[in-house]
Amino acid sequence: MASLRTLAIALLLGASVLAQSRLREDASSGQAYGIGRTPTAEEIKAWDISIGPTGEELPPGKGTVREGAQLYRSKGCAGCHGANAVDGKAPNLKSKAPANVDVWARGRILPLRAPHATTVWDYINRGMPLNREGTLTPDEVYSLTAYLLFINDVIKEDEVLDATTLPKVKMPIGNDYASLPDWKPKTPRLKGYSAEVAPKQKQQ
């Protein structure tokens, strides 16, 4: 009996060791669960519309201020944002304040205040036009971006924007904006703020 029990235990142990070594095997390949499918490069490309500051995700294509001015009317932008990019139902896209005014005092104008021209491209491509999002071609997005940057005196009228030139556009804001604090678990929202604003008081 005793030997049988030992055998059973040994078998169980063996099975569990085997199972664990399998887990380790998966771990060495990196995956603990082996769930999920590897997308193809094409699938990633089709979904990846996040255009970062380097512009590395920008698709091929190009656009001009002239084409952008036409698209601004033909695609309906003018209907919501105003014929002159001001005073429409939707946010202003051109500052009413002159260029010598501090950029932060010139209004929350995307093609003026954005820290990167890629942000303007990303915004139009993902969010415009209202209710027809995702219908603009890359050329059209390059052109509309060029037009909006031009009317805010960010680029010249003859500049052509493409995947190489767009990320290089110097935005007026420069580095004059706050980066977010380094977040860690159990961090206060702003170091030292709470103690200064609401010092600990004794209960009465």
Next chain:
Amino acid sequence: MAKRPARREFLKSGAALAGGLTLGAAAPASGQTPAGQAPASDQDHHGPSMIHEGKDLIAYGERSPRVTSVRIAHGGRPSPDNWGLTFHVAAPIQDSVGIITPSSLHYMGTTRGAFLPDVDPKEHRLMIHGLVDRPLTFTMDDLKRLPSVSRIHFIECAGNRSSRRAKNAQETHGMTSCAEWTGVLLSTLLKECGLKGSATWFVAEGSEEVKGASSMPIAKAMDDAFVAYGMNGEAVRPQNGFPLRLMVPGFEGIFHTKWLRRIKVVDRYYMNYNDFGHLDRDAKTAALSYQIGPKSVITFPSAGQQLPGKGFYEISGLAWSGGGAIKLIEVSTDGGKRWNKAEIKGTAHRMAHTRFGFQWNWDGQATELQSRCTDEIGQIQPSREQIAKYWNQPYDQTFSVPGLDNSIQPWRIASDGSVTNGFA
């Protein structure tokens, strides 16, 4: 005591599917259950009338037709508007009991007014790519095979700020809600993909028409963020991101990406879409606009309610913080001169609404009620006056709290028992 007859009525009518949340109509403070005054025997003798239950009510229960507490449009823009777009909608926090917001009453916010996407869960995919060894795509069935977590968390919108024009707690504080969320830790998914050493941020993106996107620190992804498919014991509601939403406990509401379809791991702040809305010149304001501060509000008695007369009341309210669990809640019944420790009801979960109570005997004199809280990392909820002093600004009715507003809410009690907004 007042609860008992209601409960009997409830069981007799067989509508027990509706769960425990029978209180909370926009009822006067004088007793939340209209039937509360009647002795139980009287109820038994006459018996209540019946709720006629069709097949639908058997299949999916409804609350009592006598409970009328509802969400309202927030911020002066109707939802739905003339085009059918939804904007901000506030939860009836003044009627809440306990810490869970029923899914039907959970607040909702959209970035610019949006149509509710009708996402097919069979077709829905979550793609994780970028700075990982193995990009992976998960179906909803895949996600449900993975080890899960269920956690109680609040979500609060940046628009949740009190004003002197606000008439009740729904208008001052209704853009926060708390639910039990179930899903898979983002760290589990990212380990499955193999995070590269250069990863510092991630971008989360929804599948709605604008594909709303936000950048968040990878430290949050590896700490307590998760992708949620469950909400209060069932699938996440479409208004809250069905079939999948990102939970980033304690961060501003907008980061809790609804209809989540993609997570891209990156090495810098991407300045995409919603990130532009967070752009700030001042580093302090930027920091104060990210993680929710310690905040509390008295829900009973609160503006718009009426006390029937002097005597005993349990002051009740909610406290929460993006910094962790609530450690201490204090109540003042004299306009902030003296502070008394309130009782925490049940467990104070991390980044969750926490119910508090304070026993009060009202002497019938006009006064002001306030509450303030302290979280587990020692952050204390400030008054507006304290915040104005910090920013060297005059404290008057034009003062606007920089960053997310977590200031103390005063409720004024008049000698006739009416309750109004102390900022008015």
